[in-house]
Amino acid sequence: MKTDPAGVLTGVHYLDGDYACGEGAMAAGCRFVAGYPITPSTEVVERISQRFPMTGGTFIQMEDELASMAAVVGAAWTGTKVMTVTSGPGFSLMMENIGLATMMETPCVVVNVQRGGPSTGLPTMVGQGDMMQARWGSHGDYEVIALSPQSPQEAFDLMIDAFNLSETWRVPVMFMMDECVGHMTEKVVIPPADEIDVVPRTLSDKKPGEYLPYAVNGRPVPEFVRAGDGYRFHTTGLTHDERGYPVMSVECQEENVHRLMNKIRLNADQIIHIEEEDTDGADVVVMAYGITARVARMGIDMARAEGVKVGFLRLIVVWPFPEERIRELAKKVKAFVVPEINYGQMVLEVERCAGGKAPAILVPHGGGGVHDPATICQAIVEASK
Amino acid sequence: MSTTTKAPLPEEHPIAPFLRMDRMPHIWCPTCGIGTIVKCFATALDESDLDLDKTAIVSGIGCTGRVAGYMNLDAFHTTHGRAIPFATGLKLGRPELQVVVFSGDGDLSGIGGNHFIHAARRNMDILVILVNNFIYGMTGGQNAPTTPTTARSSTMPFGNFERPFNLPHLAASCGATFVSRWTCLHIRRLTKCMRVALRRKGFRFIEVIAPCSTLYARLNRLGTGLNLMQFYHDEAEIRHDADTRELDIGFQDRIVCGNFIDEERPTYLEMMHSHYEEVLGDRFVPMPPEGGWIHE
Numbered sequence: 209m210k211t212d213p214a215g216v217l218t219g220v221h222y223l224d225g226d227y228a229c230g231e232g233a234m235a236a237g238c239r240f241v242a243g244y245p246i247t248p249s250t251e252v253v254e255r256i257s258q259r260f261p262m263t264g265g266t267f268i269q270m271e272d273e274l275a276s277m278a279a280v281v282g283a284a285w286t287g288t289k290v291m292t293v294t295s296g297p298g299f300s301l302m303m304e305n306i307g308l309a310t311m312m313e314t315p316c317v318v319v320n321v322q323r324g325g326p327s328t329g330l331p332t333m334v335g336q337g338d339m340m341q342a343r344w345g346s347h348g349d350y351e352v353i354a355l356s357p358q359s360p361q362e363a364f365d366l367m368i369d370a371f372n373l374s375e376t377w378r379v380p381v382m383f384m385m386d387e388c389v390g391h392m393t394e395k396v397v398i399p400p401a402d403e404i405d406v407v408p409r410t411l412s413d414k415k416p417g418e419y420l421p422y423a424v425n426g427r428p429v430p431e432f433v434r435a436g437d438g439y440r441f442h443t444t445g446l447t448h449d450e451r452g453y454p455v456m457s458v459e460c461q462e463e464n465v466h467r468l469m470n471k472i473r474l475n476a477d478q479i480i481h482i483e484e485e486d487t488d489g490a491d492v493v494v495m496a497y498g499i500t501a502r503v504a505r506m507g508i509d510m511a512r513a514e515g516v517k518v519g520f521l522r523l524i525v526v527w528p529f530p531e532e533r534i535r536e537l538a539k540k541v542k543a544f545v546v547p548e549i550n551y552g553q554m555v556l557e558v559e560r561c562a563g564g565k566a567p568a569i570l571v572p573h574g575g576g577g578v579h580d581p582a583t584i585c586q587a588i589v590e591a592s593k
Numbered sequence: 594m595s596t597t598t599k600a601p602l603p604e605e606h607p608i609a610p611f612l613r614m615d616r617m618p619h620i621w622c623p624t625c626g627i628g629t630i631v632k633c634f635a636t637a638l639d640e641s642d643l644d645l646d647k648t649a650i651v652s653g654i655g656c657t658g659r660v661a662g663y664m665n666l667d668a669f670h671t672t673h674g675r676a677i678p679f680a681t682g683l684k685l686g687r688p689e690l691q692v693v694v695f696s697g698d699g700d701l702s703g704i705g706g707n708h709f710i711h712a713a714r715r716n717m718d719i720l721v722i723l724v725n726n727f728i729y730g731m732t733g734g735q736n737a738p739t740t741p742t743t744a745r746s747s748t749m750p751f752g753n754f755e756r757p758f759n760l761p762h763l764a765a766s767c768g769a770t771f772v773s774r775w776t777c778l779h780i781r782r783l784t785k786c787m788r789v790a791l792r793r794k795g796f797r798f799i800e801v802i803a804p805c806s807t808l809y810a811r812l813n814r815l816g817t818g819l820n821l822m823q824f825y826h827d828e829a830e831i832r833h834d835a836d837t838r839e840l841d842i843g844f845q846d847r848i849v850c851g852n853f854i855d856e857e858r859p860t861y862l863e864m865m866h867s868h869y870e871e872v873l874g875d876r877f878v879p880m881p882p883e884g885g886w887i888h889e
Contacts, residue, residue, distance in 0.1 A: 211888050214878070239885030240686050242678075247805040261869045263886050266685045271711040275678035278671065278708075282651070282682025287886035290686070308672050408888045434692050434884070435667040435683055438646035440612065442662060444670035451614060454662065454670075592882070 209408050211368075212236050213401035214263045223387040224394040228360040229319060230255035231398060233291050233369025238317070238405050239265040239272060240290045242279035244272055244298060245510070246385040247331045252293040255528060262491025273298035277305035284314045285443075287409045287434040289371055293319040294340055295387075297328060298571035306380050307346035308445045313378035313407075313422075313429065315368045321390040321406075322498075324549075324575030334387040335575035336498055338548035340556075342382040343527050349465055354382035356497040359472055360394045366524065368404060373436035373479060374409040377471060378429045384526060386549070388499035388578060399429070409434070412558040416440060421452040428471040472528055481525040482533065490519030493537055493556055493589045494545045497523040499578055504547050514585070516592040526554065534561035543591035547571035547584050567591075608635035611645075613665050621660055624818025626803025627657055631664075633780055634695070634722065636747060637787035639707055648691045651680040653705060655722040655731045656805075657697035657794055658778070664695075668881035674705030674780035677712045680719045689882035691791070692718070698725040698739040702758050706738065707840035713767035716795040718860045722787070723760065723798065726805035734808030745812045764798040765854050771797035772837065772854040776825040786852060795860040802829075804849055815845070 215234035221580040223231065230252045233241070243253040243262070257267045266401070273294055280290045281561035294302060296536045309316055339344075342354045344482045348468045353373050357363040363385060374381040411421050422430045422540040433439045446454035447461050458585045472479065487493055492511075501522045501563030508518045521537070536558075537544075543566050546555035558568040571587045573579050605614075610731045612635065612767060621627050645666060652661035654673035673699065680692045694701070701709050701723050712719065714732040728746055729735040734754055736746040743752045761772045771793050775783040783801060790797045802823035804810060815821060825848065833851040840849050859867065869877040 209887075218705075238681070239880060239889040242682065262876050262878055264880050266865075266880050266885070268681070268685060271707050272680060274675060275681075275708050275711070278675035279682035280680035281671075282669070282679035283665075283686030284682075286683060286686030286884040287888070288686040288880075288884045289887065290682070304672055305675060308675075345669070396823055406887060409886055411888070416824070434687070434886070435649045435669075436647045436687050438884075440665050440667060442668045442670070444662065445671065445672055450777070451615075 209406060210402050211235060211404040211406040215265070216398065216401040216404065218398050218400045221396045221398060222393060223252065223360050224391055224393045225357065225363040225385060226251035226321060227255045228363040228392065228396045229367055229383070229385060231233070231396070232355060232364040233317065233371070233400065234263060234265070234453055235364070236289065236371035238289045238291050238371060240280070240283040240288045241265070241267045241292065242270050242276040242283070243293045244270055244276050246295045246298045247396065247497065248323055248390050249293045249295045249319065250389070252319060252321070252497040259386045260306055273301035277302040278574050281305055281309045281312065281314050284316050285435045290451050291317040291319065291567050295323050295324045296320050296335070299341060301336055303346040307348060308351040309380040310352065311345070311445045312443045313468070313571065315374035315378055316379070316552040317367070317374055318382050320384055322384060322386040330576050332387070333576040333579065334499065334549060336386055336500065337553070337575060339384060339526060339548070339550065339553040342384055344491060349469060352379050352382055352527060353377065353467050353472065353525065356384045356526050357389055358498055358501045359389060359521070360392060360396045364390060364396050368406065369481070372407040377475070377479070382527070386498045397566060405443045407456060420450040423447060423450040424467065428475055475532055476528040479525055479528055482530050483522040483524060487519030487521060487537060489517060491542045492520055492545055492588050493518045493519040493541050494547070494584070494588065495521045495523065495554070497526055497554065500547050500549060501579045503581055504584055505592065506581035507547070507579070507588060510581060510585035511588035514589055516588055518588055523554070529557045533559045534558055535563065536564040538562035541566050544568045545571060545584070545587045545591050547573070547579050548574050549578065550574045601623060608632060609640065611635035613663055613857065614868070616663055619663055620724070621656065624804060624806045626818065627660065628801060629777040629780065630724055630783070630801050631660055633784040633867050634787055636784045637791060640788050641791045643691055643791060647689055648693065648731070649683055650695055651676045651683065651694045652694070653696040653700035655697040655700045656726070657695065658700055660695040670733055674703070675708065676700065677705060677708040677719070677721065678719045681717055682713060684718055685883035694719055694721045696723065698723060698727070699729045699737045702760060703738045710763065710767045713764050713769045713796045713798070714830055715768060715861045716768055718794055718862060720790050720797045721799070723800050724803050725760065725800055725859055726803045726809055728805055728809040730805050734812055741842055741846070744844045746815055757842065759837070759841045760800045761798070761840050761853055765837040768796065769798045769854065770856050770858050771796040773798070773842065773852045774800040774802070775850050776802040776829050776836060778822050778825040778829065795858060806827065814823070831839065
C-alpha cells in the first residue's frame, strides 16, 4: 500500500544523511522513536523531534540505549512502526534487546551511524567497524537484516526498504550508516506519498482463542496481532512454542530457533540487494559498501586508466551476505579487493564464500577518515598481476 | 440424627478467568508469597471496571518476572530489568492501553533501577507492582539491592554490609504520584490498594514484601514462609501517610506499611499534549489513542 502522506516532506532538498535518514523513517510510516543522544547520530532524532509533533508521532529521549531499545520493542507490539538511532557505544548497549526483538519476532529499525571504535574511539569521525557486530552482536543464534547507504539520497530511500523488510520478515533491521554519509550534505529528492510503497502491519483474521502467536502454518513468519485488541496473547524472550509459552526442551529450541534462522536464510534471495558494475569479464572485483563504495569508485577509475579490467560490487543489503554471487564470481576473477574502514570484517565473508578460488585482499583503514583512492587503485593493480 | 450438607464447590476458582490456567501449575515454591500477590491483583482486576482487553502486563526476569506469563492479559515476558522501558513503549505506542509492570526487587531496583527512577520522574502512566523478597531467588539467593543489612545471602555469606534501598522513598523522591507498601499478609488492604492504583493515573508504585522460604528464610534461619507471615503479622505496622524517609527496612525489623502518597500530577502524556497544544496550537497532531499505525 501507499504510505501515510503525513510523514512525507515531498520535494527537492539539500540534506545531510542523518536528516535524510530521519525523513526516510517518517516517510516509511515510523511514528515512534526512542533514543539516547550520541554523536554522530543525534541529527537523526533531532530532525524527528522537530517534525513528529506535527505528524502524529511520538519521540521520547530515554535514559540510556538499553531503555531506548526496550521501548522500541514494546511500542512495536502496538502496531506502530518504530525505530531507534545510535552509534557504536550505544549499539553495544542495544544488543540485549535486539536479541529480544529477534526472539519475539518484532519489526523495528536500528540506525547505527558508525564512528571509529573500539570503546569511545573517535566520536566525531568515521568508522565501519560495527559490521560484524550488526550480525553477531547479541548472544545466541539469530539472523537479522542490515543495509548500508552510500549517500543522503540512499539514507532516505533505503529507510523505506528497511522498514518494509522489518515488517515482512519480523526482524530488527540494522541501518548501518557511517559518519561520512551521516554528515555529508547533498541533494535529496523526496517523492510524493503516492509513490512510496510501504508494507503495512498485517493482522491475523483469527478470533481470540483461535489465534496462536507463533504458529506459522507453512509461512516463514507468524501472523501478528496488536496489544489491546483482545487477543490476550503471551510473548517471551524464552524459547517458546506456538502459543508463545516457554518450553525448555531440545525439541522446542530446535523448532523455535531454527525457524528464526531459516526465515532469513531460506529467503535470502528475496532480501539480498547488491549493485554490480562491469563484473562480467573483470579480472578484479572490488566489493565495498557505505561511504567506502564511493571512494572505491575513484580507485577503480584510476586502475582502469592503468588498463586493469575491474568490476565493482556494492553491498546495499549487507546482511544476509550475497554468498552465491561471490561464489560465482570467485570462479571467474583473479582476486577480490575489499576496502573497508576497519581491519577486516566483510572481507572475511568474501574469503569464506570464495573458498580459496580467488584471494580476498583487504584494504584496511583504521577509521577517522576515508581511504586514499590511490591506495585502493594500487591494491587493484597488484591484485590483477 | 443429623445431616451434613456440603456447599457446592464452584466450577472454577473465581480468579481462574484472569489466569492462564493452561500454564498451571506455576513454578513458584511452596509458601512463596508471589502467588498470593497475584491472587490480590486478579481480584483487583475483577473488582475494577477496566477493559481487560486493553490492559497489558509486562514483567522482567526472575521469580516475579514469571507473573506476566500467568496472567490472562496481553502479556510480555521481557529482558532483565527492562520491563519499565518496554512498558513505556507500549503505553506511548498505543496510549489507550492500561499498562502494568509486575516484577521483582532485583529486576526493577537492581539492574532496572535507572529505568525506575526515570519513569517516576516522567510520571509515566504505568502501574508498577514490585515484589520484594529481599533476595535474588531465581538464581539461587544472591544479594539484592534490597537485602537488609546483616542478612545473609549466597554472595554475602557472612552477612550483608551494604545499605538496602528504601523503595517507597526512592519512588516518592523521584516523583511517583502513588506510593504504597504492603506485605503479602495484608490481602484485603493490598487488593484494595491495587484497585485504587488501577484507577489512578501516572507513575504508581506498590511494593509488596513477600517471603522467599527456599532461599532468604533458609539462609537466614527464619523458618518457613509461614513463620515469615507470622513475622509480618507481629512486626508490620500500618502507618498511612508516613514520611517516606522513615521506611527503611532492617533485618527482622519492623516493616512500615500503608498508603504513603496519593496525589495528582499531570502524566507524561498529559504534559506532552498540553505543552504542544500551547506552543504549536493547531499544528500539533497527537498520536491517536489506538496508536500511530498504518494498516489497510
